Amino acid sequence: MSTVSPSTRNRGNRRAEILEAAAGLFAARGFHGVSIEDIGGAVGISGPALYRHFSGKDALLSEMLLDVSSRLRESAVAVATSSPGPAETLDALLNVQITFAIEQPALITVHDRELGNVPEPARRQIRRLQRLYVEEWVTVLAELHPACPAARLRAATHAVFGLLNSTPHSAGELPAQDMRPLLHTMARAAIEASVNAR
Amino acid sequence: MSTVSPSTRNRGNRRAEILEAAAGLFAARGFHGVSIEDIGGAVGISGPALYRHFSGKDALLSEMLLDVSSRLRESAVAVATSSPGPAETLDALLNVQITFAIEQPALITVHDRELGNVPEPARRQIRRLQRLYVEEWVTVLAELHPACPAARLRAATHAVFGLLNSTPHSAGELPAQDMRPLLHTMARAAIEASVNAR
């Protein structure tokens, strides 16, 4: 049997707990607006204890963004390979992004604001994953609308991300139960229009 | 005659120059990621010289956001009072926001990220202007679709802002000449859909 020590068992939890707290703080005040002390305090430990779990503030951010972009990308790939056709894939991609935006608003916020503060080794990898995620969308859209130039599809995809990721800004306006179909409908309509324009 | 000294004549220019440079830096690295030295350096003067023009870093940010939100709000009011009907008003509001997003991406970015770093006196005022701007949109949408609950219209408005403000993220994907009608079309379609849903 793989011996699972309590330390091994707990370590992941602690790390996850820290990452979650940090995401909330980063989203609210920005990377440089949050101190190591703040993050520690948010999980009940104090300042330098963080260094038992992460090699530094930068590494913490890197791991956070790497994790988000991998998860998004993986979900997209999973959805694309298991859907019967492009129309269903697009639908599923919308659901993936909407779920993420509604359930992890802080992560989404940090994800598209703080890439500039990630140091170079990780930065490239995150960018790569983001690019692959976008390409997943563009590929599906291209299948559905072969006549539309890729540049336009890419621009439309970014615009749709902006629409879907607006959730953090309009928090509380509408219950998630209503927000979800609203976003889906709006995004679908926006995509249709983008592709038929002119 | 009102005596206009050269100092008076130049002061505004210098201040505007500083505000513009600061907006770019804040958009790229976040408020706390930019130093007074950085801002000064960007306009060819060095660090503490900024205090001849602004009482501090906070005041600089306050003025920047106050200016943006007033301008948006004023444009919206102007457009609303001069349009023949709600359909034309909505169209004009779209154009206002699109123009702003395309021509001043840095300001738009700072505007919806850094409110949290504005100290209290100004913060309330900026929030007020932002709220009034949103209400301008909601009012027009309500005229066009009286059956739709206001909460949904408000959520849809925020989503459309997210869509339109995505420009900074997809910079360079498409020339502004193509981006403009694309955004207009997508936003219009999204609004229609939001209001007809269910």
Added chain:
DNA sequence: CTGGGATGTTAGTCATCATTAACGTAATCG
């Protein structure tokens, strides 16, 4: 002229902050 305001400059000052050091304490494992 000449004095003062506007606008800069450089050298402090004082906080804040990331990071490291030195040091406990439990629990685990041999």
Added chain:
DNA sequence: CGATTACGTTAATGATGACTAACATCCCAG
């Protein structure tokens, strides 16, 4: 048992950064 490991703690330490002080310049008004 005994020692290693995982996790925390509280003091440095060293940078960086906002803001202030003290000191030039330039230019216009009287």
